[in-house]
Amino acid sequence: MTLTVFVRTRNLVIANDQAFYQFDRTGRFLMKSQSGSAVRRGLDGRLIGSTIIRPFGYREYRQFSPYDKAIFYEEIDQVLRMASMQSIDEPQSNWIARAQAVTSSVDQTDHEAFYQTYQHVSILPPDQYRSLVVQIAEGCSYNRCAFCDFYQDRAFHVKNDRELFEHLTALRQFFGERLQDRFDVFLGDGNALVVETSRLLTMMQAIRDAFPELPEDLVFSTFMDTFHEKDKSLAELQTIVSAGLHNVYVGLETGLDALRLALKKPGKAEDARSAIALLKQSGFRLGVIVLVGVGGQRYAKEHREATIALLRMIDFDDRDMIYLSPFVNPQNQAYDAWISREGLDLWDSRTTYEELAVWKKTLHEAQVKAKVTLYSIEEHLY
Numbered sequence: 001m002t003l004t005v006f007v008r009t010r011n012l013v014i015a016n017d018q019a020f021y022q023f024d025r026t027g028r029f030l031m032k033s034q035s036g037s038a039v040r041r042g043l044d045g046r047l048i049g050s051t052i053i054r055p056f057g058y059r060e061y062r063q064f065s066p067y068d069k070a071i072f073y074e075e076i077d078q079v080l081r082m083a084s085m086q087s088i089d090e091p092q093s094n095w096i097a098r099a100q101a102v103t104s105s106v107d108q109t110d111h112e113a114f115y116q117t118y119q120h121v122s123i124l125p126p127d128q129y130r131s132l133v134v135q136i137a138e139g140c141s142y143n144r145c146a147f148c149d150f151y152q153d154r155a156f157h158v159k160n161d162r163e164l165f166e167h168l169t170a171l172r173q174f175f176g177e178r179l180q181d182r183f184d185v186f187l188g189d190g191n192a193l194v195v196e197t198s199r200l201l202t203m204m205q206a207i208r209d210a211f212p213e214l215p216e217d218l219v220f221s222t223f224m225d226t227f228h229e230k231d232k233s234l235a236e237l238q239t240i241v242s243a244g245l246h247n248v249y250v251g252l253e254t255g256l257d258a259l260r261l262a263l264k265k266p267g268k269a270e271d272a273r274s275a276i277a278l279l280k281q282s283g284f285r286l287g288v289i290v291l292v293g294v295g296g297q298r299y300a301k302e303h304r305e306a307t308i309a310l311l312r313m314i315d316f317d318d319r320d321m322i323y324l325s326p327f328v329n330p331q332n333q334a335y336d337a338w339i340s341r342e343g344l345d346l347w348d349s350r351t352t353y354e355e356l357a358v359w360k361k362t363l364h365e366a367q368v369k370a371k372v373t374l375y376s377i378e379e380h381l382y
């Protein structure tokens with residue numbers, strides 16, 4: 001079988017008539033994609049496979065076991081060996097040799113180094129997987145939403161100067177030359193915009209100072225909840241935007257008050273709307289996340305209608321995003337207790353994706369200006 005080898009500025013691509021294999025500048029495997037399926041490698045060495053379920057169009061995900069990985073890396077070794085035997089130039093040969101040297105052997109060391117550098121990066125918006133994540137804070141300052149299990153393993157903590165310095169030093173060591181392939185910075189964890197303004201600005205400057213090779217017009221992004229924005233004045237938020245924190249991803253989840261209450265999401269829908277409006281007025285590019293399928297059949301119509309009515313009231317522009325996040329049953333006993341008390345159903349993936357199609361259509365008809373896209377938490381891999 002003939003293979004085509006491309007060397008790009010940042011990666012090596014090997015293609016056969018069925019699949020593309022990508023490797024980064026250090027030789028680490030990044031991803032394989034082929035019609036209807038993909039395999040991606042995280043910075044911690046995990047491999048996640050995904051397959052499109054036809055004819056419905058949703059994806060199913062699975063994490064590779066050590067055995068699956070061993071089999072998969074045999075395939076990768078074979079592809080690299082065959083590519084190396086083809087007629088290739090010197091740069092191509094060097095890239096392939098690098099990939100052959102490291103592909104599966106760095107998994108264990110990457111795993112250990114990753115968890116010495118980071119607390120588990122539990123979730124990121126789908127357009128932030130290529131950012132440099134800096135955990136200026138750990139966890140979520142609220143951490144009680146009944147549908148959320150992202151930060152149950154840690155107490156909320158804002159890093160002090162020494163901790164931030166050590167984290168930035170560890171990041172430099174962990175990424176090494178791969179820092180060149182990170183363009184923006186994502187400030188973790190769950191709602192880092194709660195960090196007091198002057199502290200936040202100092203931390204952003206410390207990140208710029210630690211990584212002078214990152215672009216001068218470096219863009220920062222972060223998550224935020226819908227019940228702490230008012231802790232900051234409009235002028236403070238505008239200062240934060242001017243300092244480079246341009247993108248804020250906000251968990252609205254639902255515009256239905258009854259559902260917000262049941263999910264332990266603080267504040268009514270109107271409070272959430274006005275918090276989002278304040279962020280918009282401050283100049284942030286918004287990413288508003290809503291949960292599709294939460295509460296099952298009983299809440300489906302009311303949740304969709306109330307949430308879309310709320311979204312229509314936000315003065316989005318075409319830089320903003322609405323993320324439709326298919327609900328996945330969390331490892332959170334509060335959610336299980338609620339659905340069992342109320343006798344609610346849990347949708348399967350197919351039903352959730354059918355509902356997602358209805359949301360997309362309704363948002364399109366409502367002419368909401370923001371772009372609408374999928375936010376699958378199962379897909380997340382940093």
Ligand code: SF4
Nearest residue numbers: 140143144145148190
């Ligand atoms: S959904 Fe957001 S605000 Fe709620 S507990 Fe999770 S991270 Fe915190």
